[in-house]
Amino acid sequence: MGNQNFNEERAYVPKEEDGQAFFDDGREVDLLHFVYGHPSLEEIRNSPSRVLKVVDEYGRKKKYLMNVGEDKGRIVTDLIAEVKPRTMVELGGYIGYSALLFGDAVRKAGGQRYFSLERNPEFAAVIMSLVDLAGLSDVVKVVVGSSADGIKRLYNDGRLKHIDLMFLDHYKPAYTTDLKLCEHLNLISPGSVLAADNVISPGNPPYLEYVRSDVRTKKEKYERGETNGDDATKFPDRSRHQYQKREGEEHISTEVKGNPNLVYKSQLVNSFEPTGEPINRVKKPIYTMSSNPYNVGVIGYGMSAKVFHIPLIEHVPEFKLYAVVQRNPKPDDDAEKDHPSIKSYRSTEEMVKDADVEVVVVTTVPDTHFELTKLALEAGKHVIVEKPFTPTSSEADELIALAKKKQRLLTVYQNRRWDTDFLTLLALLKDNALGRITEFETHFDRHRPTLPSGGSWKTKTVSGGGAIYDLGTHLIDQVVVAFGLPRRVTGFVGSQREDNPAGYEDSCTVLLHYDQMVATVKTAVVSLEESQLRFWVRGVEGTYKKYGLDIQEQQLKAGMKPGENGFGIEPSDQNGTLTTLQNNTPTTHPCPNIPPVTYTAFYTQFARALSGTGDGDNDVPVKPEDASAVIKIIELARRSSLEGRTLDVVT
Numbered sequence: 145m146g147n148q149n150f151n152e153e154r155a156y157v158p159k160e161e162d163g164q165a166f167f168d169d170g171r172e173v174d175l176l177h178f179v180y181g182h183p184s185l186e187e188i189r190n191s192p193s194r195v196l197k198v199v200d201e202y203g204r205k206k207k208y209l210m211n212v213g214e215d216k217g218r219i220v221t222d223l224i225a226e227v228k229p230r231t232m233v234e235l236g237g238y239i240g241y242s243a244l245l246f247g248d249a250v251r252k253a254g255g256q257r258y259f260s261l262e263r264n265p266e267f268a269a270v271i272m273s274l275v276d277l278a279g280l281s282d283v284v285k286v287v288v289g290s291s292a293d294g295i296k297r298l299y300n301d302g303r304l305k306h307i308d309l310m311f312l313d314h315y316k317p318a319y320t321t322d323l324k325l326c327e328h329l330n331l332i333s334p335g336s337v338l339a340a341d342n343v344i345s346p347g348n349p350p351y352l353e354y355v356r357s358d359v360r361t362k363k364e365k366y367e368r369g370e371t372n373g374d375d376a377t378k379f380p381d382r383s384r385h386q387y388q389k390r391e392g393e394e395h396i397s398t399e400v401k402g403n404p405n406l407v408y409k410s411q412l413v414n415s416f417e418p419t420g421e422p423i424n425r426v427k428k429p430i431y432t433m434s435s436n437p438y439n440v441g442v443i444g445y446g447m448s449a450k451v452f453h454i455p456l457i458e459h460v461p462e463f464k465l466y467a468v469v470q471r472n473p474k475p476d477d478d479a480e481k482d483h484p485s486i487k488s489y490r491s492t493e494e495m496v497k498d499a500d501v502e503v504v505v506v507t508t509v510p511d512t513h514f515e516l517t518k519l520a521l522e523a524g525k526h527v528i529v530e531k532p533f534t535p536t537s538s539e540a541d542e543l544i545a546l547a548k549k550k551q552r553l554l555t556v557y558q559n560r561r562w563d564t565d566f567l568t569l570l571a572l573l574k575d576n577a578l579g580r581i582t583e584f585e586t587h588f589d590r591h592r593p594t595l596p597s598g599g600s601w602k603t604k605t606v607s608g609g610g611a612i613y614d615l616g617t618h619l620i621d622q623v624v625v626a627f628g629l630p631r632r633v634t635g636f637v638g639s640q641r642e643d644n645p646a647g648y649e650d651s652c653t654v655l656l657h658y659d660q661m662v663a664t665v666k667t668a669v670v671s672l673e674e675s676q677l678r679f680w681v682r683g684v685e686g687t688y689k690k691y692g693l694d695i696q697e698q699q700l701k702a703g704m705k706p707g708e709n710g711f712g713i714e715p716s717d718q719n720g721t722l723t724t725l726q727n728n729t730p731t732t733h734p735c736p737n738i739p740p741v742t743y744t745a746f747y748t749q750f751a752r753a754l755s756g757t758g759d760g761d762n763d764v765p766v767k768p769e770d771a772s773a774v775i776k777i778i779e780l781a782r783r784s785s786l787e788g789r790t791l792d793v794v795t
């Protein structure tokens with residue numbers, strides 16, 4: 145990470161602005177005279193750090209030099225120590241500051257080659273001269289010419305086979321095209337790391353967009369044949385024509401389409417320009433990348449795994465179904481048979497020992513969630529837990545603390561946040577289409593008045609079981625997403641079935657009290673309807689009503705794959721309705737669903753959080769704290785039901 149304090153005494157003289165040249169006005173050759181005429185010439189020979197000190201002295205006393213400088217340089221030398229590249233490439237060498245600093249670091253880290261690509265032959269000659277003085281000629285090779293030509297030449301003559309670390313610091317529009325060229329030539333592969341300077345300030349939006357795009361977006365562009373041909377026009381004239389004076393206009397090759405399968409993980413690093421340019425405005429991103437999809441290990445091979453997780457893991461390119469824990473495979477129910485390329489484990493203990501598993505998905509029965517999630521986190525895995533998070537909120541909070549301690553991501557699969565009708569409703573609320581809301585009813589009712597045979601865990605009285613944990617979690621979570629935490633809770637949790645000796649909680653009605661609104665959450669097993677009510681939301685200016693559940697579960701159960709034509713799209717006659725006053729008469733009209741984003745959004749967002757390219761704080765799709773709050777509401781509702789009174793939500 146960058147240094148948080150800048151020592152003003154070490155600042156370079158300011159960069160000349162307002163049309164004055166700040167490079168290529170003779171200062172580079174002047175620098176050579178300064179260095180070779182320096183009183184300490186003999187002491188600095190063969191010492192890269194001492195040569196750099198003299199270069200810094202020139203920048204501080206004489207003229208500005210567009211070097212990476214000490215502070216930003218440290219970020220990259222730290223990275224070199226971590227990555228230990230055999231081969232490192234820099235695009236844009238200038239007078240050789242970065243070549244000396246990083247070439248030296250590569251050598252110290254056991255590396256073999258540092259290629260410095262520089263278009264301007266005079267600058268390249270300065271680099272060579274300083275590299276020679278610093279005694280780095282065995283490692284640092286200067287390649288004169290445009291970066292694209294240099295890369296192709298090094299590749300063609302066999303001198304460059306793989307890039308372990310690349311520093312991009314040259315002509316801004318060429319960042320993306322050169323990166324694609326390296327991808328195309330297979331020079332960049334899993335584990336390669338990129339460090340790109342100046343992508344936030346002065347900015348390089350096409351590059352950021354490219355490295356932040358997910359595989360599918362890149363593939364779509366790739367298939368449409370889109371390249372970054374017009375990139376140069378997106379930059380200010382000053383950047384575009386910066387190097388025109390001697391070298392003429394840059395010709396960037398736009399025909400190379402790169403490799404859309406590569407996934408980049410990114411990290412932003414604060415630092416300073418060598419002039420000490422203000423701290424927080426200058427953010428220097430470092431991109432690390434890997435084309436390896438994250439290896440996912442799924443615990444459990446029941447309905448949750450087969451319907452709600454594996455099809456999505458297989459669909460989202462950033463993930464790979466790598467392993468499944470199935471305790472007792474049967475001839476007609478065997479994960480390994482269904483997915484021959486996976487590793488099959490009999491226990492979680494065994495699976496979490498597999499160092500290649502990066503993400504664990506817990507899909508087993510709720511009373512095992514705590515123990516299995518804990519095992520996975522302790523083994524250093526990132527974890528997705530099926531809802532309900534855990535039977536108790538204290539267990540949930542313990543897991544949250546453990547994930548923080550272990551610096552692993554933890555999220556809960558509240559997938560119904562991505563139900564299309566719910567997202568449609570959220571959009572209506574955002575647009576204030578219903579006016580002030582007074583009542584929000586959300587249902588998950590069925591007509592199953594007798595206990596189903598077969599003894600599914602869902603009908604057993606286990607900790608974390610029952611309708612409120614199973615279906616109520618989704619409904620309560622949706623209310624909290626829409627309105628935040630309620631003030632008070634009234635619960636009616638019990639049984640609507642007569643033949644229920646074990647007292648299984650098959651239904652619930654929960655009232656969530658807000659200041660001017662009440663939300664009613666209902667799951668019933670006695671509800672004889674042609675079509676079950678899903679949402680009934682009443683506001684002073686309109687009512688939204690919707691029947692029937694989101695279609696994705698039904699489609700997934702029928703074997704439809706995410707991404708297939710029609711996935712997530714309900715027949716339009718199942719969409720909700722909106723009733724508003726028209727000419728003082730209540731009038732009901734169809735309220736079409738918004739285009740579905742589908743449950744794949746959960747996994748895509750998790751991939752972004754893992755790679756550090758997510759929005760905001762690199763958020764996981766469902767914060768575990770939010771899922772824990774839902775469990776707290778469930779606990780209150782059950783207590784309220786037992787005690788026959790309304791309880792306050794204590795925050």
Ligand SMILES: C[S@@+](CC[C@H](N)C(=O)[O-])C[C@H]1O[C@@H](n2cnc3c(N)ncnc32)[C@H](O)[C@@H]1O
Nearest residue numbers: 211212236237238241242263290291313314315
């Ligand atoms: C900001 S300077 C590099 C500073 C250097 N990395 C350091 O920290 O000491 C940018 C350099 O990129 C060079 N350059 C610009 N376009 C280039 C291209 N297409 N190929 C190679 N070098 C290029 C310029 O001549 C200039 O010397």
